[in-house]
Amino acid sequence: MTTPHNGDWDDDLADILQRLVTLGPTPEPAPASAPPVPPQPAVPPMPSAPPQAPPAAAGPEPVVAEWWRKDGPTPPPVHTPVPLGAAQGDQAGARPSFESAAQAFWAPVGRILADQVPHIASQVGQQVGQLLTETEAQRHAREQVQYEALIASQRAVRDAQFAAAGETPEQRDERHRVEDVLTPGHRRDDLVGMVDLLADRIGETPEERAARREAERELARQRARAEEDALRAAQGESPEQRTRRHRVQRLADQREARTRARRQRRHAARTKGDSSDRARRFRRWCVLTAISATSGYWTGLVSLAAPGGPFVGLLLAAGGWAVDLHTRDRGRLRVSEVRGPGPLLLLIALRVPVASGLAVALGLDHALAALPL
Structure with a gap:
């Protein structure tokens, strides 16, 4: 329901609020000794756009990426690479080409090759010429002269040094004798020496x-x-x-x-020896081994190793064989080459473990038991 005074209610409400504020308690004045309160700084409004870098200023100060951080570290200067053979101030059009740079790089190598290649070729040609035209007697004579001259010059230098240190003639003669023994034989170390060595070894x-x-x-x-x-x-x-x-x-x-x-x-x-000699040596080996096996059965070694089976027999034979080889000069002296009663008895006694182990491994212990021993 609308009345004629509805439109003035807003104005009346505003007048009542203003009177309440005016009639409120008044603030007490601050004492004279208290310092005045500074006013709060005004907060600037938020910018509507991000800041932009200002235009470059005239002066030696460098422009960094973020203009509001000028007090921070300055980035290092950018190094511009310069081509080989060009100065810092040269323009791009004055830079040398790749062919000229390569030519300048390989020029010292060419000079070195030009100096060394003729020398090497002359040495190779001289050696080949000596190999083709020089006789064996001439070669040996020339090598002997060169070798003796070299040895004499080196010995003269050493004699002078030792004489300055106070060496006596007797001591010098003894030193010469030792040097003659310690000096290796002379042989050329070039192509001619290699060919001579091959000829000597082949012939x-x-x-x-x-x-x-x-x-x-x-x-x-x-x-x-x-x-x-x-x-x-x-x-x-x-x-x-x-x-x-x-x-x-x-x-x-x-x-x-x-x-x-x-x-x-x-x-x-x-x-x-021929085939008959080899057969005779084999028969002699069999006889000596059988005598050793019989001695092993008579001493009870075969009966002691028989319960272990073939594996124990092989172990016994391997151990006895190692001792037997060491006694016969590591096997260089064969069993059939032993002569004389004393060496034969010693050989039979040392080969008892070998023969007994072989008898057990081959199952011959029963055959030995059937013998009237």
């Missing part, structure tokens, strides 16, 4: 090869002895001790020479 007989190896072995032994003498003399070895050591070494060399000669005789005897 030598087995006897020459054996003699050459023996000479090389003896020379190596002498060099080792000379080096050992020098080392022990530096450590304070007396002449009496050196003489005693040389005597022991000489006796050891004699024993080694006798052993080597005995092995060579055995090897020569084996190579001369």
